[in-house]
Amino acid sequence: MGILSRASYVIRSKFNAILNRAEDPTETLDYSYEQMRDELQQVKQGIADLTTQKKRLEIQKRRLEENVEKHNEQAREAVQQDREDLARRALDKKKSKMNQIEDLEGQIAELQNTQDRLVDKKDELQNRIDEFRTKKETMKARYEAAEASTRVSEAMTGVGDEMEDVGRSIERAEERTEEMEARSQAMDELETTGAFDDALSDEDAIDRELEGGRTDREIDAELETLKAEFGKADADGADEESSAEADEAAAEADLEPSDEEVEAELEEIKQEENEGN
Structure with missing residues (x-):
């Protein structure tokens, strides 16, 4: 097989495969059914045209038969008038009309035979169409059921084209997610080690450690100062609390009345009651 022949064979094979994938059997069956219906319609149209032509010949035949009867009457009348010449002309x-009628009868008979054959063909074609329609609907139902079953099976097993696309999408999403997680972890690690600070600052590692030591000493010194302040505040607070307690006791003592004051107040109350009586 030559190169051109092989190339042509490969192209035809691929083109045929594309057509097979694109072909929908249900649409093909419907198209074939419509083609048969069109053919049936053409047969019916042919029968109608043939019948019309036959009717025209039959009308023409009837007119000739009427002329034949007319010529008979003319011949009889010519004989009665002793006009043999007219009688011959009429006959x-x-x-001539009888010969035409005979030809028309032959044509009419031929047309009738053709019409009968077309009617038989039409009836046969109609039966075939009815049978094909039944098979078509059955095949369509079987195909749709098989297609639905195949889709369900592919969905369950994950081997269909759509499920394959879904699987690839999931894989790409997982890869992208893992990549982003790794990138995030890398950023955190770089931030912890101070790599970003190195990029944004002119200080080196020694400067940062020295700065950290100075910061720690300053914090320790400030902490000692705070401790000292809080220690003095506690002592002053204790003295103030003792003084406050002494003042409170004195105030309570001052508020408590003596026995003489109580007796005097009772006498005043008794006098007021007697005066009121």
């Missing part, structure tokens, strides 16, 4: 026309 001659009658003979």
Whole structure:
């Protein structure tokens, strides 16, 4: 097989495969059914045209038959008038019309035979169409059921084209997620080690450690100062609390009345009651 032949074979094979994938059997069956219906319609149209033509010949035949009867009457009347010449002419026309009628009868008979054959063909084609329609609907139902079953099976097993695309999408999403997680962890690690500070500052590692030591000493010194302040505040607070307690006791003592004051107050109350009585 030559190169061109092989290339042509490969192209035809691929083109045929594309057509097979694109072909929908249900649409093909419907198209075939419509084609058969069109053919049936053409047969019916042919029968109608043939019948019309036959009717025209039959009308023409009836007119000739009427002329034949007319020529018979003419011949009889011519004989009664002793006009043999007219009688011959009438009979001659009658003979001509009879020959035409005979030809028309032959044509009409031929058309009738053709019409009968077309009617038989139409009936046969109609039966075939009815049978094909039944098979078509059955095949469509079987195909749709098989297609639905195949889709369910592919969905369950994950081997269909759509499920394959879904699987690839999930894989790409997982890869992208892992990549982003790794990148985030790397950023955290770089931030912890101070790599970002190195990029944004002119200080080196020694400067940062010295700065950290100075900061620690300053914090320790400030802490000692705070401790000292809080220690003095506690002592002063204790003295103030003792003084406050002494003042409170004195105030309570001052508020408590003596026995003489109580007796005097009772006498005043008794006098007021007697005066009121």
